[in-house]
Amino acid sequence: MLLEIEDLNVHYGRIQALHGISLTVDEGEIVALIGANGAGKSTTMRAISGLRRASAGRILFGGDDITRMRADRRVVAGISQAPEGRGIFPGMTVLENLTMGAYTRKDKAAVAADQQRVFELFPRLAERRKQPGGTLSGGEQQMLAIGRALMSRPKLMLLDEPSMGLAPMLIRQIFDIILEIREQGTTILLVEQNAQQALSRADRAYVLETGAITRSGSGSDLLVDPAVRDAYLGVA
């Protein structure tokens, strides 16, 4: 198992956001986490990347306990995240944002090659490499966030709502690229409100409701699960 979460609890003040979540992600998988607004999807992501502390439970990465590891060390360990809201540095150019993604790496030549690879994946970014991140469109920012997350050569990439606010055509494009990234050897855990896209592309998925996992299974199984269809796919 690349990532194992056991009985994870997270609190915000007196409010408990996650109630004992357990999930696993195997190497090479695309795993989706779906659920409504406020179900705890982003909190789960923040706990995995270390931006939010676990009040109980364990997070294992590649067999090592990382529950109390600082966020910046987790990047070195091999976890990267394209965060909710994309987290583009507005005052930095596209190129600088990508350089930030490789902040922990010292192999300059390989970093330059990876940068090239990101530009091949997202030609739009290459055109705008000198432009400040704050001036990009929503779709471009999403591409930049994903490209930047790739730059640390992660073993596991966390994608928080990659389709948020994008046009349907762009959403398909982004998911195509996610598949391509997996083909190149990166494991992916993604959070989505767009359950249709997420379930049809993911190997496995978990359904999160008010801070607890209520269902899990292969993407295709969940797609035809009547309860899931009712709640998340907007079809009767």
Place this chain on the structure above:
Amino acid sequence: MTLTDKLRTAGQKIRTADEKRASFIQGARGRWHDLPKAWRIAAALAGVVVLFALPNLYIPGIPFRTDEVDGGNSFGFVLSTIAIYVLVAIGLNVVIGMAGLLDLGYIGFYAVGAYSVALFGSPQSIVATKFPWLICVPIAIALAMVSGVILGTPTLRLRGDYLAIVTLGFGEIVRLIAVNAEFTNGTSGLGGMPTPPGTWPAGTELEGTKLFSVNDSRPFYWLTLVLIFAVIFGVKQLERSRVGRSWLALREDEDAASLMGVATFQFKLWAFAIGAGIGGLSGAMFASRNGHFGSNSITLLLSIMFVAAVVLGGQGNILGVTVGTVLAFYLPERFRSFADKRDLIFGLALILIMVLRPQGLLPSRRRARELADRRQEAKEATIVG
């Protein structure tokens, strides 16, 4: 054991001692409220009597009086100074503790009050109206309030730490005007201040002579005590009023308060003006106690010391700010051998206490809760070290 380990154990010890002290205070609060009402009133009265008797009090074996120390100042003088500074702290607490506005130049208002008395009461001033004390003091309060409004109107829209620096600038401007302008007579200052009316009653040693004079500061101490109680009463009423509740809302979340229809600017200005008025009153008391006021009496360090004393004692809680002020100004007078190191000790104590207890020594309960929430929030949010 390495040095870091030693430091860590030392820090741990201090922390445990501090927690014990805090729980003791908590317990004392509870026990106080459990006492029957009659007992509480009796104890409070006894406390007031002790406060008034303090300048004449000797306890063999406990040399708490400053004149029992080598080169110490007269105890009456020290007590009156401290009482005046407590008045300052109570006024500053309205601005900082209640309304949450950090004013580092509060001494400016104090100076306005002092110079008002000098200007309208002293025969040496260029105005030379020679008003009696009872007229000078209301003028001092009024002018201080006006200067509070003048300073507050343009600056109260600024964010907290910017406000702190602007007020610091204001305090320094007032000081420099006092140093350089003609009407203040610079460092030489103005003398011959008016004093409150009254003579020593029959049967006392000084029967028939003026009660308030530079020769004996005790009457000034007593008068200031009365003023302190009056001001505390007024401030408590204010705290319970609509104004006080608006200050609370404003301090906790200004944006939310303003969305809920609190006229934030207007209430901030009120806090500033009321605080300034109390500052002006304290300055007036100080000038008439000394009989003389010059620009040497205004230093920004003093201004900052006031703020530090308020925060140290526990902003928002009148007992806390009083204790903070008394400690900050009594200890150096009592332990004069440390006098040249007093600012150093003060600075270090400030860091230590704020790091251990950001809420101050005797915080208001609400403040303590706010800070505990923030600390909890920080614990949950990030993984450190």
Place this chain on the structure above:
Amino acid sequence: MDFFQGMADNFSNLWTIIGDLTVTGLTQGAIYALIALGYTLVYGVLQLINFAHSEVFLVGAFGSVMVWGWLGYSSGAAAVPPLLVVIGMLLLGAVTASIFSGGTALIIERVAYRPLRRKNAPRLIFLITAIGASVAISEIVGLLVDRKVVSTPALVHQKFQVWFDPSDIGLNINSFGITNLQIGIVLCAIGMWLALDLFLNRTKFGLGIRSVAQDEDTAALMGVNKDRVIMLTFLLGGLAAGVAAVLYNLKFPQITFDMGFLLGIKAFTAAVLGGIGNLRGALVGGLVLGLVENWGAGFFGNDWMNVTAFVVLVVVLMFRPTGILGDSLGKARA
């Protein structure tokens, strides 16, 4: 009419000596600018007014005078030493002052700020510990020098490099000169700004600082260690203050343990004036403040020089809190 006559007299007085005032103003302004860089850097990253930064400067000033004294170059020395020695002493002074100032800045961060950051304490509390640190440091220096005025060695032979006589071109302005030291000080300030600007924009550490300034959480997701970035920021501010301290020692004959406060407030004014959080703003703000202050002194008289500076501070904060250039180290903040 007396009032207007007086104003006109003041103005003509100002005008005749404006050459000298301008040169002095720019020189002093350059020193303000160097100190202001520290305020601006820390503010840009933490949105914190490092009130104790004035003492970072102070420790550098005393540290370098102390080391010069050990090597026999105290104020008593009769003659200016040979050029090579002067250059050596200046470099040594700069290194010493930077070590002292940088070290002080790091200690302040570690002792007075980091524990509060861990507790997510309100801004006010940071200001109070900063005041505590400021008082404590200047008192320690005061105790070490018995609260006496310390004279600085005359290391640089100040001579006029350029001399202007505006009456040559028909202006009613007194002739004035610019000394080698004055040119050096202004160049140093500009050089320091350029170096910091390059560091922030061209190096990986600089990128790390900018990332924390713009978005702490995302910076952590990139693998940036926030504590290390904050230490680096304080260190850089300390280095600039160290350079300022050496230049101050060369320009002024005496230093005192309590000089930090006033200089600190002025440098902070300079930072706000230029736009806090913005390096170029610190430079521009410093120079402008130096000029305004000296012109103000020429107009109202020397006694009012500091009043001018504070009035500038109050007026700027009231009417344009973002300063002349706005802030740019982080994202634009309202």
